[in-house]
Amino acid sequence: MDEKQLVKTSKLLSRVLRHDPGSAGVTLDENGWVRVDTLLAALARHGRRIGRAELDVVVETNDKRRFAYSEDGRSIRASQGHSVPVDLGLPATEPPPVLYHGTTGRALEAIFREGLHPMSRQDVHLSADTETAVRVGSRHGRPIVLVVDAAALAAAGHRFRVSANGVWLTDTVPPGYLSRQP
Structure with missing residues (x-):
């Protein structure tokens, strides 16, 4: 094939x-x-x-x-990314201290104002490395990588799960836990 x-x-x-x-x-x-x-x-x-x-x-x-x-x-x-309701049965998992999210400039203002939300999917998707975040952001234009303070987010009670293919999932990321990678 x-x-x-x-x-x-x-x-x-x-x-x-x-x-x-x-x-x-x-x-x-x-x-x-x-x-x-x-x-x-x-x-x-x-x-x-x-x-x-x-x-x-x-x-x-x-x-x-x-x-x-x-x-x-x-x-x-x-493995993840559903817009139809399913329960993947993934257990809560302690995230690494930092995770990443790839996006583009046109979404940046809204993200820093409102945070990350699942939009049409069930979960916010985060990656453990910047290379993956760059690849994700590149699908919609010039990529921008956001750094997620996952340790602080978890300490605040947010639940994380990791899919079979290594994508980190959470319900939302408030703007206070986000910064732009230099």
């Missing part, structure tokens, strides 16, 4: 497993899982035939590790 096909399939899976399962005629369970055979059959009914081998390649090679199989390999879900 070539890179273009991988990206196309990954985007399709993101849409179905994170935002609009009904577009493929599937229903996610409360934890975001759908059986692989159900997903593949539903996609085929909607004109997009994907074999298990192709699905395996997308799951294994996605640079952001967006998707995960259940322990028995019979179900699949998105």
Whole structure:
């Protein structure tokens, strides 16, 4: 499978497993899982035939590790980023002292006024390294990296979770816990 096909399939899976399962005629369970055979059959009914081998390649090679199989390999879900309600069942985890968030200049004023909010997703996404934050911010223009005082935020009672692909999740980040990376 070539890179273009991988990206196309990954985007399709993101849409179905994170935002609009009904577009493929599937229903996610409360934890975001759908059986692989159900997903593949539903996609085929909607004109997009994907074999298990192709699905395996997308799951294994996605640079952001967006998707995960259940322990028995019979179900699949998105690791985070849902706009549909799911409970990923991730335990509260003590964050590192500092986390990062990638954004662009046009969002900066609102962020420093209102903080970070999940917007259309369930959680605010943070990264443990600046490289990832730069990559995230680059999707929408010239990237700006924000530094999140995660230790102080956790001490103030905010809960953190970390997804299977290493993305740190929290409900909100008030502006007082944010600074711009020089």
